[in-house]
Amino acid sequence: MIPIAPIFVRSKEILEKLSLLLDDERLAYGEVNSQTILSLSEQKQTLLDEMNQLNEKRVNVLIKFDIVDRKNPTEEAFKKWLSLQDSSMDNVRLLMQECDTLLRQCKTKNNTNARILNTLQKRNKHLFELLQGHNSKNKVYTARGSTRPISSKHTLGRA
Template identity: 70%
Template sequence: MIPLVPVFIKSKELLEKLSLLLDKERHAYNDSDTSKIVYLSEQKQSLLDEMDQLNEKRLNILIKFNILDRKKPTEEEFKVWLDKQDSHFDDIRLLIRECETLLKECKTKNHTNSRILSTLQKRNKHLFELLQGHSGKNKVYTSSGSTRPISSKQTIGRA
């Protein structure tokens, strides 16, 4: 038997952890807790690195058992092979479906967090420009052809 079940079980566990981490990240954005955001991003990177290593292990197993082409392994090739297998591989099929569902959920959460972060960055940039007395709408061209904001003499810091 091909030792894939432990690999997919571990993948599922990592995806579940990632999903929880993405929820915590969203709450940290809501709380504007920068130290927590940095900590969570480090945790997220660690999980993604572990997932990459696990995927590499899975590919090596599939190549070792001549399921995938050594030179150009593809997911499609594995799925075609798996579809041809008997019911002994049903547990792997189930784990793959669960992992795909979790992955889709994680991608959605990550996209949502990305949009939240983008909104926060725009808001902070706007507030910073207000503090400096700049307006994003009032820009002039420099001699090099780029643009820069026009500075106001009445900044909050000078008021």
């Protein structure tokens, strides 16, 4: 028997935790709580690092048991092999499906959070330019071809 089920069990646990962290991150963006956002980011990175280690371990196990090609291990080769196995591997199939579903949910949540963060960054940049007295319509080209605002002598700080 191939010891792959425990790897998928742990992967599922990590993905569930990651999903909850992404929910918390979205709430933190709404509250604009930078400390919470930074803490959640560190927690996410820890989970992602562990997930990468698990994936490496899984690939190494699959290579060791000659399930996937040593030089080019692919997910498709593993899925094909798994589909040919008898019902003793049903638990692994189920765990893999659950992990795929959780992974898709995490990707959707992460993309949503990225859009929220992008919107917040644009808003903060606009507010910062207003404080500096820049008008987004008054821009000039730099030597490199990008644009930069023309600074005003009547900034909010000088008023």
